[in-house]
Amino acid sequence: MTDAAIVTEWIDLKVGSAVMSAYVARPAEPGRYPGVVVGHEIYGLHDTARAATDRLASLGAIAVLPDLFHRVAPRAELTLHVDRERGLELLRTLNRPEVVDDISACLDELRRRGAVSLNMVGFSAGGHVAYYAATQLPLAATAAFYPGWLTNTDVPLSTPEPTVEATPGITGRIALFFGGEDPLIDAEARDELEAALSANDIQHEIVVYDDAPHGFLFPGRDSYRPEFAEDSWTRLADLLRD
Known part of the structure; x- marks a missing residue:
């Protein structure tokens, strides 16, 4: 996957009786590309989520960023922090069946566009969505950046049992990226995820950047760590290329 010129657009996807907006970025040059669903943070369709979607497209992917909050706050773009x-509050409105419906609609769109594989990348809360989606849907590869609440029941998405307990349903490859200084996801949680993935013989990689905080991937934030971010993007490109 190499940097390429991209085109972007907004589309509407039917999800049951609802209509969900989604931001799409893809290479400008026609070709056969992997498809990627992008899971946003609690800040909704924030410009950093769109920028990440653009970068995935520039690497050679058809990337679809769905509005996961569309049922209660369509096109929400919240201010960081x-x-x-x-x-x-919006995160707590999400439930498992509706999230699976949303991601499924995106996968159908990627199939319609001729994606050669179906994958997902998620950030923070969107990383949780990506992990759960991987347990329910035929994703070839999944990457989750600092996904929270996977090992507890603190949000509706992690109920009735912690999402880590759904790990046996994962059929594709998965990569998890964490910061060692992330106060939201401790070593015990990471170890629990490692144990679950290993016990189920799932092809996986858990990357921990010891000196990185939560949210290290996005430029323009105090938490941004360029050296770790660029290493992550390289690993992510490799994951989608395999």
């Missing part, structure tokens, strides 16, 4: 409580 300032709107954290509102974002957590």
